[in-house]
Amino acid sequence: MLYNSLLSIVAFLFCLSLFLVHRASVLENDFRKLQGDLILQLNQPRSEGVNGKMAKTSETREDIKPSAFQKAQSSLKMSFMREKREEGRCRAPTFLQLTACTNKQPDIRGNITVIYWTVAAQQGNAISQKENRIFVQEDGYYLVFGQVTFKSPSTVVGHIIRSWSSTETTSTELLRCLQEVPADAHPTNTCYTAGIVRLHRDNELELVVPYRQQALISTAADSTFFGIMQLN
Known part of the structure; x- marks a missing residue:
């Protein structure tokens, strides 16, 4: 079954x-x-x-x-x-740095002392050096800096950085560096200043030492210099 x-x-x-x-x-x-x-x-x-x-x-x-x-x-x-x-x-920065000429002593003109400059480093075409001044060829913001080293004792040491324009007859003060030096201080003193400023095409920058006709200034490259860098 x-x-x-x-x-x-x-x-x-x-x-x-x-x-x-x-x-x-x-x-x-x-x-x-x-x-x-x-x-x-x-x-x-x-x-x-x-x-x-x-x-x-x-x-x-x-x-x-x-x-x-x-x-x-x-x-x-x-x-x-x-x-x-x-x-x-990736664009390379534009800058210019000047150092004091070692073969020329600073020149006294009235109540200011003028330092003779030479190009130490430069990159880009927006900034150039001419007639002992920095020439700006593009509008924009710039970092401006300067240093002066004094070799003689003084009550006050310092310098100013001013701008000249082709449309103005007087200069515009951009940066000022002042340092009071005690009477018993070391005879070598450095005054440094830097700042961001807006500049225009054809502006001219100049660094001078005011009211210090008898001051002795160091022309060493690492002691006295004047420069600018484009920020935009």
């Missing part, structure tokens, strides 16, 4: 497997037919249509073109702006 039941189950499962294999074969044929229809449809010319009208897929593609072009144009513009910013950040 048990043997007959097992035999019936095996026969049923065998028939079921044959049926499933047949259905799988039918589905595979249907899938291949559908795939062929899709390939044929995609390979048809996009200009085909009814009564001379363009296919919808072609219209959709043409509608997308302006958007894609705008995106590409925007991407190129952003890339260009980024490159310009990188170029601005």
Whole structure:
């Protein structure tokens, strides 16, 4: 009895497997037919249509073109702006530093002492040295600095940095350095000043020592100097 039941189950499962294999074969044929229809449809010319009208897929593609072009144009513009910013950040600084001439002693002119300068370091074209002054050739903000070392004792030592303009007859004082020296102090004293100022094209900068006609000034490169650096 048990043997007959097992035999019936095996026969049923065998028939079921044959049926499933047949259905799988039918589905595979249907899938291949559908795939062929899709390939044929995609390979048809996009200009085909009814009564001379363009296919919808072609219209959709043409509608997308302006958007894609705008995106590409925007991407190129952003890339260009980024490159310009990188170029601005990597631009070498513009500066000029002068040191006192060792072969010329400072000259007394009225109530001021004029120091003769020579170029010690320079980079860029926005600043130049001419006629013992610093010439500014671009508008902007600049760091201006100066130092004078005195070798003789005095009650007060110092200097001023002033600006001249082609439209004005008088100078404008930009920076002043004053230091009171005790009578028993060492005869060598240094006065240094620096500051950020806004300058215009054709401004001329000059460093002078006022009211110290008898002062002895060191002309060593590390003692007396005058300079400027462009900040923008």
